[in-house]
Amino acid sequence: MISSFYAALSALLIVWLSLRVIKLRRAKKVRFGDGGEPKLQVAIRAQANATEYIPVALILLILLELDGGHLALVHSGGIAMLVGRIVHARGLLTGSLRYRVLGMQITLFTVIGLAVANLAYALYKGLHGF
Numbered sequence: 001m002i003s004s005f006y007a008a009l010s011a012l013l014i015v016w017l018s019l020r021v022i023k024l025r026r027a028k029k030v031r032f033g034d035g036g037e038p039k040l041q042v043a044i045r046a047q048a049n050a051t052e053y054i055p056v057a058l059i060l061l062i063l064l065e066l067d068g069g070h071l072a073l074v075h076s077g078g079i080a081m082l083v084g085r086i087v088h089a090r091g092l093l094t095g096s097l098r099y100r101v102l103g104m105q106i107t108l109f110t111v112i113g114l115a116v117a118n119l120a121y122a123l124y125k126g127l128h129g130f
Contacts, residue, residue: 002075009082010050013082013086017043020043061074069117073117084103086103087106088100088104
């Protein structure tokens with residue numbers, strides 16, 4: 001399955017963001033939460049934001065592939081989702097509002113696109129008795 005490739009890359013992105021949180025917690029000696037540390041707050045949000053959007057996008061991507069979605073469509077969705085999440089994380093971690101907004105736009109348009117594609121395939125198959 002092609003979507004497993006994007007799931008693996010997404011998992012590595014989440015692990016990388018998690019390691020940043022761990023590193024900052026150790027450096028700032030914060031056992032739980034953010035300890036009021038602004039850099040740690042940002043790192044935690046970057047990690048949390050990825051864990052909030054990636055699962056929904058991956059579910060839609062996997063379902064699209066299982067439903068027989070065109071190979072180019074599955075790849076486009078996977079690439080766009082990863083690019084959106086990386087750009088957004090960069091924006092959060094560097095304080096760039098431009099990248100943060102761009103990353104969210106890419107992510108939201110990708111989720112909407114994947115949802116519409118899934119609806120289209122489901123309706124087509126429903127109407128044609130597949």
